[in-house]
Amino acid sequence: MVSGLLLDGDLDMSETRGKSARGGGGIGRGRRSVRSRSRSFLNALLQNDPASAARLVEQELAEVGSRAAVFADLIHPAQYEIGDMWYRGLIGVADEHRATALVETIVDRMSPTPTERPLLSVRCLLASIGAERHVIGLRLLAAAMADDGWEVEVMENPASVQDVMAVIDRARPQLVGLSAAYLPDPEPIKRAIRLVKERGIPVMVGGPAFNRTPSLGEQVGADAHGADARMALTLARRLVAG
Numbered sequence: 001m002v003s004g005l006l007l008d009g010d011l012d013m014s015e016t017r018g019k020s021a022r023g024g025g026g027i028g029r030g031r032r033s034v035r036s037r038s039r040s041f042l043n044a045l046l047q048n049d050p051a052s053a054a055r056l057v058e059q060e061l062a063e064v065g066s067r068a069a070v071f072a073d074l075i076h077p078a079q080y081e082i083g084d085m086w087y088r089g090l091i092g093v094a095d096e097h098r099a100t101a102l103v104e105t106i107v108d109r110m111s112p113t114p115t116e117r118p119l120l121s122v123r124c125l126l127a128s129i130g131a132e133r134h135v136i137g138l139r140l141l142a143a144a145m146a147d148d149g150w151e152v153e154v155m156e157n158p159a160s161v162q163d164v165m166a167v168i169d170r171a172r173p174q175l176v177g178l179s180a181a182y183l184p185d186p187e188p189i190k191r192a193i194r195l196v197k198e199r200g201i202p203v204m205v206g207g208p209a210f211n212r213t214p215s216l217g218e219q220v221g222a223d224a225h226g227a228d229a230r231m232a233l234t235l236a237r238r239l240v241a242g
Contacts, residue, residue: 035077042078045099046091054106067113068144072230075103079136083181083208100136107143118149122240123173127155127164128207129189134181137207141177144229145236161192168196174240177232179207183216190220197221202239206232 037056044053060070079100086096124145126138135156142152153171155164168176176196178189193203205222217225223239226232 038074038077041074042081045078045082045102046095048098048102050102050105053102054109057106057110061110061113065113066115067110067147068230068233070110071107071140071144072228075107075140076137076228079103080208080211083134087182100134103136104139107140110143112143113147115148118147119237119240120149121151122149122175123151123153123171124175124177124236125153125155125164125168125171125173126177126179127159127167128179129159129161129164129192134207135179137181138177138179141206141226141229141232144233148233148237150236161188161195164192165195168199168201173201175204175236176201177204177206177226177236178222179205180209181207183209186216186220193221197223204232204235204239 041056060074082099085091142154145152196203202223204224205217206226210217210225224235
């Protein structure tokens with residue numbers, strides 16, 4: 001359990017994370033109330049308090065009625081902050097792993113919230129390239145896409161470019177999503193994107209590496225950058241619509 005790191009006041013969870021609180025989910029609620037609950041959720045994760053964390057997620061889901069909105073407004077900002085705290089040395093790797101495991105448990109227990117107009121028979125492959133081991137974002141997006149009617153395959157284990165391309169050639173998805181938390185060498189993911197697009201399949205990227213540097217997605221040749229699950233859903237629909 002992390003002590004001495006309780007967050008209060010008007011925590012600014014970065015411009016990119018703040019964008020996830022706009023547009024959809026919780027109509028009529030002020031942004032301050034969304035951020036307040038997200039701060040409380042973050043503190044529950046840092047204090048390893050599963051009961052409080054689960055209660056906050058249940059309250060948010062009851063209000064907004066959408067897993068994608070809960071992911072975007074509550075879970076994603078907290079996860080991003082925890083990753084950033086680890087990156088800056090404010091918490092240890094064990095703290096980060098424990099918080100992620102708690103989030104995974106909570107998400108697995110959330111009931112599906114199907115959209116009113118789901119897509120039909122549209123396939124998507126989600127993967128991470130190389131040594132990337134932060135896959136919670138892929139799992140959140142997979143759940144949100146399943147609610148939206150997508151057929152989603154997730155490569156949760158770190159994969160080589162060759163492995164990803166082999167699955168693409170077998171599954172023939174209409175969209176590929178690639179994630180990265182940290183990207184010291186962008187060449188493997190850049191190569192993967194080039195190979196995927198050569199097959200006529202659009203590629204969307206996401207994860208902390210791209211949220212920290214929004215221009216990175218364009219640099220590696222991606223067609224879109226989904227900063228959170230809700231934005232990724234909107235962009236994914238546009239990409240497959242042509």
